[in-house]
Amino acid sequence: MRFEKIQNTCIPKVGFGTWRIGGEGLPDSKKDNDSLAALKSALSIGYRHFDTAESYAAGHAEELLGLAVQESGIPRGDLFITSKVSPDHLSYESVLSSFENSLKRLKMDYLDLYLIHWPRRGMNLADTFRALNQLVCDGRVRHLGVSNFKLKELREAVALSQSPLFTNQVSYSIPDRRMVENGLLDYCRQQSILITAYTPINHRNTRSSKTIQRIAETRGCTREQVALAWLVSQPGVITIPMSFNPQHQRENFQAADIQLTAEEMELLG
Numbered sequence: 001m002r003f004e005k006i007q008n009t010c011i012p013k014v015g016f017g018t019w020r021i022g023g024e025g026l027p028d029s030k031k032d033n034d035s036l037a038a039l040k041s042a043l044s045i046g047y048r049h050f051d052t053a054e055s056y057a058a059g060h061a062e063e064l065l066g067l068a069v070q071e072s073g074i075p076r077g078d079l080f081i082t083s084k085v086s087p088d089h090l091s092y093e094s095v096l097s098s099f100e101n102s103l104k105r106l107k108m109d110y111l112d113l114y115l116i117h118w119p120r121r122g123m124n125l126a127d128t129f130r131a132l133n134q135l136v137c138d139g140r141v142r143h144l145g146v147s148n149f150k151l152k153e154l155r156e157a158v159a160l161s162q163s164p165l166f167t168n169q170v171s172y173s174i175p176d177r178r179m180v181e182n183g184l185l186d187y188c189r190q191q192s193i194l195i196t197a198y199t200p201i202n203h204r205n206t207r208s209s210k211t212i213q214r215i216a217e218t219r220g221c222t223r224e225q226v227a228l229a230w231l232v233s234q235p236g237v238i239t240i241p242m243s244f245n246p247q248h249q250r251e252n253f254q255a256a257d258i259q260l261t262a263e264e265m266e267l268l269g
């Protein structure tokens with residue numbers, strides 16, 4: 001597994017997403033067994049960065065992640081756990097209570113990374129960061145970040161955060177570069193802010209692209225691994241694919257070690 005080193009912290013180039021763990025918008029207990037099995041196999045394959053959110057299955061994804069981690073016996077310090085506060089909870093008081101609820105569900109006493117999940121029109125970002133900065137000051141959160149922030153919003157967040165922002169988590173993949181266009185990627189590199197690419201695989205174009213297919217055949221890997229390798233071959237970019245399938249989980253984990261050549265990167269555009 002390759003890592004990115006940022007703010008004296010090493011974070012794996014490929015982490016594990018938890019959207020659809022335990023349900024989608026609402027908890028779905030029929031999915032508990034499959035969800036726990038997916039988390040346990042990810043931990044045993046070697047995943048150590050897990051991305052979750054208070055909104056995933058309305059908190060149930062955090063509960064199942066906490067359970068899987070507890071049962072794995074893996075020391076907390078070996079893990080990098082990210083969660084997110086929802087756009088409806090961005091007031092000072094709501095951030096603090098959302099955070100406490102996330103920790104309770106995860107059965108943890110700190111988060112490695114806490115993100116604002118989505119910006120909200122008319123949000124009072126100064127109020128939100130007053131709470132987030134306090135959580136860092138109190139040692140409850142190691143790093144702060146944002147998600148789905150465009151360049152203007154990101155600049156505002158950078159100005160309000162008392163610690164350097166760690167990441168902007170955005171949709172980014174070979175077929176979907178809308179979020180990083182207009183200078184976002186360059187700005188993140190200048191400021192040493194990681195881009196965490198979400199939904200790196202789940203696109204029809206990943207499956208139908210002839211270029212991806214050709215590179216996969218030449219390298220003897222899958223198209224999905226090429227899609228992930230394209231992301232992790234870029235400096236300052238990590239990704240968090242999700243899979244219920246242990247074979248896919250293993251392939252995604254191994255994709256972290258595929259460094260595409262300059263020629264292959266150019267072919268993929």
Ligand SMILES: NC(=O)c1ccc[n+]([C@@H]2O[C@H](COP(=O)([O-])OP(=O)(O)OC[C@H]3O[C@@H](n4cnc5c(N)ncnc54)[C@H](OP(=O)(O)O)[C@@H]3O)[C@@H](O)[C@H]2O)c1
Nearest residue numbers: 017018019147198199200201202224241242243244245248
């Ligand atoms: N911040 C945000 O607003 C935001 C938004 C969306 C997602 N996210 C985060 O990003 C994570 C990943 O995004 P995502 O779940 O939307 O999409 P994704 O990881 O790109 O795609 C997941 C889908 O791809 C399939 N898949 C995964 N690996 C595969 C492989 N090696 N070969 C073939 N198929 C494979 C999975 O099916 P199988 O289960 O059958 O393998 C699943 O259907 C989420 O879980 C979440 O943590 C964040």
